[in-house]
Amino acid sequence: MTADELLERLASLHPDARDAEYERLFSVVDPRKHSETPGEGMTAYVPSHVAYIARALVDAAVGTGDVFIDLGSGLGKVTTFARLCSDATSVRGIEYQADLIARCPKVDGVTYVHGDAREVPLADGTVFFLFTPFVGELRRAVFERLHEVARHHGITVCTVAFSVEEDWLVPRDPESLWFHCYDSRVEGVASRTPRRTEFDSRLKRIAASEP
Numbered sequence: 001m002t003a004d005e006l007l008e009r010l011a012s013l014h015p016d017a018r019d020a021e022y023e024r025l026f027s028v029v030d031p032r033k034h035s036e037t038p039g040e041g042m043t044a045y046v047p048s049h050v051a052y053i054a055r056a057l058v059d060a061a062v063g064t065g066d067v068f069i070d071l072g073s074g075l076g077k078v079t080t081f082a083r084l085c086s087d088a089t090s091v092r093g094i095e096y097q098a099d100l101i102a103r104c105p106k107v108d109g110v111t112y113v114h115g116d117a118r119e120v121p122l123a124d125g126t127v128f129f130l131f132t133p134f135v136g137e138l139r140r141a142v143f144e145r146l147h148e149v150a151r152h153h154g155i156t157v158c159t160v161a162f163s164v165e166e167d168w169l170v171p172r173d174p175e176s177l178w179f180h181c182y183d184s185r186v187e188g189v190a191s192r193t194p195r196r197t198e199f200d201s202r203l204k205r206i207a208a209s210e211p
């Protein structure tokens with residue numbers, strides 16, 4: 001399926017119907033429905049709303065040169081959409097549960113790394129997406145790693161269903177409730193340059209239909 005076909009299909013639907021259609025098209029539904037938490041501090045698999053994924057691509061202005069990484073990528077709903085609907089140079093999912101990676105849609109240009117976000121390489125990432133994959137100490141440890149990445153180059157971090165207060169991350173919209181977009185600010189390191197200025201109107205419409 002092309003980006004054009006996907007955007008046309010989703011944009012033609014009522015916002016409430018978009019997720020079910022997208023999950024049907026790419027078989028992103030977890031048959032276990034209520035999966036167990038895979039480990040201490042880790043959350044169970046639940047797919048993001050497509051509106052938040054679209055919003056991340058638009059707000060972070062993802063484009064050529066970006067390395068887009070979904071931390072806790074589950075069944076690949078975010079990575080698949082990011083690959084099809086952006087010009088990111090690289091799209092990667094990091095997932096602790098190998099059986100979820102095995103069931104991800106096979107999409108050219110998307111790679112998956114099986115492992116713990118505390119340990120796998122993240123150094124080349126420029127845009128990170130997190131839909132509450134972990135909490136507590138684990139989250140702290142991963143944000144320490146992201147801070148380390150930001151000491152080398154500017155990054156953008158998109159979070160869904162949680163916000164963070166880090167003195168090195170500047171929120172785009174402090175009033176936002178569910179979706180947050182932050183840019184790193186580290187002395188002596190240039191901020192990440194938005195890679196794209198124009199977006200498909202259908203992508204923007206999907207992004208604007210926050211659940």
Ligand SMILES: C[S@@+](CC[C@H](N)C(=O)[O-])C[C@H]1O[C@@H](n2cnc3c(N)ncnc32)[C@H](O)[C@@H]1O
Nearest residue numbers: 042045046047048072074095096116117131133
């Ligand atoms: C709420 S789901 C989000 C799935 C996907 N990002 C999306 O938005 O559709 C969280 C995912 O994070 C994974 N996860 C939890 N802790 C992890 C860790 N330490 N390293 C990698 N993945 C992790 C879980 O297995 C689960 O699939």
